[in-house]
Amino acid sequence: MTNMLEGELACSWDLDDTLIAREAAARAFSTVKSIVRSNELPILTPDDLPSVSREIDISPLSGRGEIFAFQRHAMREVMPGVQEVLEYRQAMGAVHFGNTGRPNKAAWVEMSHETLKRGGISHLLQEVYFTQKGMKTAISKAAWVKELKARFEHVEHTDDNEETARLISLLFPHDKCYLIQYGFWGFAYLSKDPPNLRRISVIQETVA
Numbered sequence: 001m002t003n004m005l006e007g008e009l010a011c012s013w014d015l016d017d018t019l020i021a022r023e024a025a026a027r028a029f030s031t032v033k034s035i036v037r038s039n040e041l042p043i044l045t046p047d048d049l050p051s052v053s054r055e056i057d058i059s060p061l062s063g064r065g066e067i068f069a070f071q072r073h074a075m076r077e078v079m080p081g082v083q084e085v086l087e088y089r090q091a092m093g094a095v096h097f098g099n100t101g102r103p104n105k106a107a108w109v110e111m112s113h114e115t116l117k118r119g120g121i122s123h124l125l126q127e128v129y130f131t132q133k134g135m136k137t138a139i140s141k142a143a144w145v146k147e148l149k150a151r152f153e154h155v156e157h158t159d160d161n162e163e164t165a166r167l168i169s170l171l172f173p174h175d176k177c178y179l180i181q182y183g184f185w186g187f188a189y190l191s192k193d194p195p196n197l198r199r200i201s202v203i204q205e206t207v208a
């Protein structure tokens, strides 16, 4: 069975506020929202996850809201130190994947790859997974982790989103999940954390 696997370790990385820096206001808003939502997680098993597709949605950006969000995301840059962490872990045998809640629309996909290229990490990611229309971010990311689990012996996911990190660590109890924690809100949940969930403050802490 093992010889059918592509490798020992796949690292699945969220993009915004994990590999790519986000504005302070967006970070604060998202942190609070994800903590609230992490209390409303559905009880799921990996079998309940929908199948995900690599298809790219060619429909254009729709409406002012999406155009504004797109422009804001396009200005973001890869965080300092990320390239070194990915290079180091790759040298240790890990295979990297981007796993984002950004939509799978062509414009978003292209812009995200540009940002990753500018930040010197595009070539370090084997693939980047986006989220299909109508699918919740946390569900989409978990479904991609499930796909990676069919190909690698271990899968680690790193995210700054409390809801996503909790869901993935509960679904895959034998795999590590890192939660990058900005601020102190999340500490209220520390006692409820699954044993495979680890809170960190910088991405360098994923290097054991």
Ligand SMILES: [Mg+2]
Pocket: 014, 015, 016, 017, 018, 159, 160, 161
């Ligand atoms: Mg994020």
